[in-house]
Amino acid sequence: MSFATCDICDANEDKIATHELAVIPPIFMRFGNVTRFSGQAVTLKVFEDNVLVRSTLETPGNGRVLVIDGGGSFRCALVGGNLAALGEKNGWSGIIVHGCIRDVDEINACNIGVRAMAPMPLRSSKHGGGMKDLRINIAGIAIHPGDWIYADADGVVVARHALV
Numbered sequence: 001m002s003f004a005t006c007d008i009c010d011a012n013e014d015k016i017a018t019h020e021l022a023v024i025p026p027i028f029m030r031f032g033n034v035t036r037f038s039g040q041a042v043t044l045k046v047f048e049d050n051v052l053v054r055s056t057l058e059t060p061g062n063g064r065v066l067v068i069d070g071g072g073s074f075r076c077a078l079v080g081g082n083l084a085a086l087g088e089k090n091g092w093s094g095i096i097v098h099g100c101i102r103d104v105d106e107i108n109a110c111n112i113g114v115r116a117m118a119p120m121p122l123r124s125s126k127h128g129g130g131m132k133d134l135r136i137n138i139a140g141i142a143i144h145p146g147d148w149i150y151a152d153a154d155g156v157v158v159a160r161h162a163l164v
Helices: 005-011 014-017 050-056 082-090 102-108
Strands: 020-023 030-031 038-043 065-069 077-079 095-103 113-119 134-138 142-145 148-152 156-160
Touching: 005 014, 005 020, 005 065, 005 156, 014 020, 014 148, 020 142, 030 102, 038 095, 038 134, 050 065, 050 082, 065 082, 065 134, 065 148, 077 113, 082 095, 095 134, 095 148
Parallel strands: 038 065, 065 095, 077 095, 095 113
Antiparallel strands: 020 156, 030 113, 038 148, 134 142, 148 156
């Protein structure tokens, strides 16, 4: 896959004004062995509970990107090495966590792209809460199920339609 988020932004400035294209503010760190990834978004809204994250990553990813609105919590990790490996095995192209991850060395060994706010060694709870396939908001940017996510070393952009 060959794209650059800078080129996407430059070629689609008109879509930024109409909110068909948005750039997530630079709040994420890069993890995983894949630095450039893209795909349609599958959205989750969870808070300090990753049961829904696991059950989603257990399904075929088909090149999609799992976008997790974890409320920006720094109190526990929502994704660790086992879940990143599960995502890789099941064909997810990337995972974006508005929150924390753990097992950084394990995640960095996986052939999947991961963006998260920070590492945190404490695991999440396992109560089974959360919602799937809904509009979420990360750092002021709305992300709908099916939106296109493009991530590389320069950042993460969200488009209503495929751009590359």
